[in-house]
Amino acid sequence: MSDKLAPDPRLLVRERGLAGYVEDFRRRIAGGELGSIPVIIGMIIIAVVFEAQTGTFLSPRNLSNITVYIAGPGIMAVGIVLVLLLGEIDLSVGSMAGLSAAIWAVLSVSHGVNDLVAIGLAILAGAAVGTLHGFFFAKIGVPAFVVTLAGFLGWSGLQIWVMGDEGTINIPRDSLVRDFNNFYFSDIAAAYGLAAALSLGYLAALVFQERRRGAAGLPTRPLSEIILRVGLVAVAAFVTAYTLNQHRGLPLALVIFLAILLLADFMVRRTTYGRQIFAVGGNAEAARRAGINVERVRLTVFTIASALAALGGLFYAAQAGGASKSLGSGNLLMNVIAAAVIGGTSLFGGRGWVWSALLGTLVIQSITTGLNLMGMASEIQYMITGAVLLVAVVLDSVSRRTQRTAGRT
Amino acid sequence: MTAAPVLALHGVSKRFGAVQALTDVDLEIRAGHVTALVGDNGAGKSTLIKTIAGVHPIDSGRITWKGQEVRIVKPHDAQELGIATVYQDLALCDNLDVVANLFLGRELRTAHILDQVAMEREARELLDTLSIRIPSVRIPVASLSGGQRQVVAIARALVGSPEVVILDEPTAALGVEQTAQVLDLVERLRDRGLGVVLISHNVADVRAVADDVAVLRLGRNNGVFRAAETSGEEIIAAITGATDNAVTRRSSRRERPRDAEPEQNTEPEQNTDAQGAEEEA
Numbered sequence: 119m120s121d122k123l124a125p126d127p128r129l130l131v132r133e134r135g136l137a138g139y140v141e142d143f144r145r146r147i148a149g150g151e152l153g154s155i156p157v158i159i160g161m162i163i164i165a166v167v168f169e170a171q172t173g174t175f176l177s178p179r180n181l182s183n184i185t186v187y188i189a190g191p192g193i194m195a196v197g198i199v200l201v202l203l204l205g206e207i208d209l210s211v212g213s214m215a216g217l218s219a220a221i222w223a224v225l226s227v228s229h230g231v232n233d234l235v236a237i238g239l240a241i242l243a244g245a246a247v248g249t250l251h252g253f254f255f256a257k258i259g260v261p262a263f264v265v266t267l268a269g270f271l272g273w274s275g276l277q278i279w280v281m282g283d284e285g286t287i288n289i290p291r292d293s294l295v296r297d298f299n300n301f302y303f304s305d306i307a308a309a310y311g312l313a314a315a316l317s318l319g320y321l322a323a324l325v326f327q328e329r330r331r332g333a334a335g336l337p338t339r340p341l342s343e344i345i346l347r348v349g350l351v352a353v354a355a356f357v358t359a360y361t362l363n364q365h366r367g368l369p370l371a372l373v374i375f376l377a378i379l380l381l382a383d384f385m386v387r388r389t390t391y392g393r394q395i396f397a398v399g400g401n402a403e404a405a406r407r408a409g410i411n412v413e414r415v416r417l418t419v420f421t422i423a424s425a426l427a428a429l430g431g432l433f434y435a436a437q438a439g440g441a442s443k444s445l446g447s448g449n450l451l452m453n454v455i456a457a458a459v460i461g462g463t464s465l466f467g468g469r470g471w472v473w474s475a476l477l478g479t480l481v482i483q484s485i486t487t488g489l490n491l492m493g494m495a496s497e498i499q500y501m502i503t504g505a506v507l508l509v510a511v512v513l514d515s516v517s518r519r520t521q522r523t524a525g526r527t
Numbered sequence: 528m529t530a531a532p533v534l535a536l537h538g539v540s541k542r543f544g545a546v547q548a549l550t551d552v553d554l555e556i557r558a559g560h561v562t563a564l565v566g567d568n569g570a571g572k573s574t575l576i577k578t579i580a581g582v583h584p585i586d587s588g589r590i591t592w593k594g595q596e597v598r599i600v601k602p603h604d605a606q607e608l609g610i611a612t613v614y615q616d617l618a619l620c621d622n623l624d625v626v627a628n629l630f631l632g633r634e635l636r637t638a639h640i641l642d643q644v645a646m647e648r649e650a651r652e653l654l655d656t657l658s659i660r661i662p663s664v665r666i667p668v669a670s671l672s673g674g675q676r677q678v679v680a681i682a683r684a685l686v687g688s689p690e691v692v693i694l695d696e697p698t699a700a701l702g703v704e705q706t707a708q709v710l711d712l713v714e715r716l717r718d719r720g721l722g723v724v725l726i727s728h729n730v731a732d733v734r735a736v737a738d739d740v741a742v743l744r745l746g747r748n749n750g751v752f753r754a755a756e757t758s759g760e761e762i763i764a765a766i767t768g769a770t771d772n773a774v775t776r777r778s779s780r781r782e783r784p785r786d787a788e789p790e791q792n793t794e795p796e797q798n799t800d801a802q803g804a805e806e807e808a
Contacts, residue, residue, distance in 0.1 A: 389636075
């Protein structure tokens with residue numbers, strides 16, 4: 119083997135210093151690991167085009183609204199990311215969101231159940247639905263596509279049944295769910311404080327990790343890379359905080375969405391369970407032979423995905439102003455799946471990251487909001503969102519093929 | 528030779544629908560020994576090791592571990608005992624890096640949180656002690672060459688400190704130098720006191736590293752030989768079932784009836800004897 123004497127030059131470990139980082143970055147792009155580059159380029163194009171067309175797209179008010187609107191679909195997209203990492207799909211999340219809103223509204227508004235209890239029961243209903251899907255998929259062996267397609271129909275039927283005679287149930291003024299859309303931490307310290315906490319937390323995590331690696335005699339990242347990474351995060355966080363403070367402050371919806379993203383990211387990248395999700399998505403047979411309980415991983419991922427869909431549905435209802443028989447039946451499902459894929463999570467399993475839920479919903483919501491500002495009809499919006507989804511999936515497939523020829527899966 | 532086997536199979540049978548994959552098979556694996564398992568395509572080699580690894584539970588027969596009878600019905604059972612298996616199709620996750628693959632299913636952690644640093648350090652140590660050269664332990668396994676993937680797969684089997692390692696055709700898809708590397712690794716495993724089962728088609732490889740050679744033919748035992756005292760021709764004769772040689776003539780004198788009770792292994796513990804060779808099916 120050639121690397122017995124010298125390492126294969128094509129497989130060099132990253133060099134030290136910033137130059138090595140740039141080199142590594144270039145090699146990854148050439149190898150088809152596009153990461154979040156297409157999304158960032160796409161967002162810049164979206165911002166420039168809509169700002170030029172409307173003149174109000176980049177206003178603090180509009181940007182702040184976008185951060186509120188992304189919470190519902192974004193939380194649902196986190197669940198979809200987990201399912202996609204398994205190499206599966208969940209088509210029922212839209213119906214589940216509508217069902218969850220209906221359950222909450224009927225319990226809380228019509229029957230006067232305590233708001234928090236009603237929210238809890240709606241999310242539990244989501245978990246139960248997900249477990250049922252997971253049972254049919256993991257234990258019985260029915261393809262997830264078919265199980266959740268049945269769920270897609272069935273749960274929206276249940277949603278209409280739960281709503282009963284009521285066409286829509288509006289959210290009362292004093293409801294907690296209304297806060298999902300309307301509550302802002304108006305003190306400017308809140309947004310800046312969160313930005314500072316995120317930046318410093320990221321810095322501390324990186325430094326702590328590199329210290330430990332250094333102490334264990336493992337190669338560490340150069341200081342320049344840490345500064346670059348933390349710097350990028352800090353700039354993004356503080357610019358966002360500044361913009362939010364120009365409008366009404368830090369939205370509660372964004373705080374909850376970020377908390378879920380951080381939790382899910384930690385779970386996926388740092389826990390045994392997350393590792394098992396990747397393993398099952400990469401090679402289920404290998405995972406099984408390694409002693410991983412593949413059925414349990416599959417079942418629980420579907421449970422989590424539906425529970426997150428139920429929670430997201432409440433945010434979605436908050437924006438719509440209430441629960442209705444048709445909530446969640448439109449293009450919500452497609453938008454959520456598209457968001458996960460646009461954000462860089464592969465449809466083919468085993469590749470992706472939780473933050474694609476944030477990036478993807480940002481792209482989709484920016485397009486929707488921008489087209490709304492331009493007064494574009496919804497049929498045009500559907501076509502444009504469809505085209506963006508197609509581009510994202512094409513990028514995914516092409517980068518997958520490039521990666522295969524470059525020896526990466 | 529005289530040490531009691533770590534792992535022993537007695538009269539193991541396995542059936543898939545209409546196919547009788549294994550019939551009344553015996554096998555003994557000793558610590559610090561390489562036992563080669565050879566046979567033609569469809570002889571039942573892969574099925575046999577899958578029964579040991581817990582992928583396919585046995586239908587009848589007994590498995591003993593250090594003299595104690597054990598049940599192996601799922602991969603986890605085999606892992607718990609200390610049996611590690613490296614499959615022909617590698618069973619690595621291409622999307623995970625080398626460290627993640629090495630520790631898959633037995634990650635180092637505190638509570639449920641992965642200890643990435645400890646895993647990477649141990650991975651490097653393990654690869655170093657086995658003299659395995661890999662460009663980086665943090666690249667996806669998909670980026671590695673066939674030989675590198677094979678040594679990673681073998682190294683992975685060692686992470687749980689097993690006592691028996693089963694290698695299913697580790698050299699099948701490899702070039703000359705890579706094969707030599709893998710065979711070196713097999714010898715290092717034996718020198719560490721592990722019981723090694725080497726499944727192979729290649730009689731030259733088998734004679735190079737094996738201490739004992741167990742032959743399977745059509746799902747039945749067809750003799751166990753001392754590698755050092757047996758020629759390649761004799762092994763091939765046993766694999767193909769050619770009858771005109773000393774070994775089969777000798778074993779035919781000891782032949783048992785075809786429908787012998789599979790539960791009892793009445794053979795004495797001598798695997799220099801060719802035992803239980805059956806007539807042609």
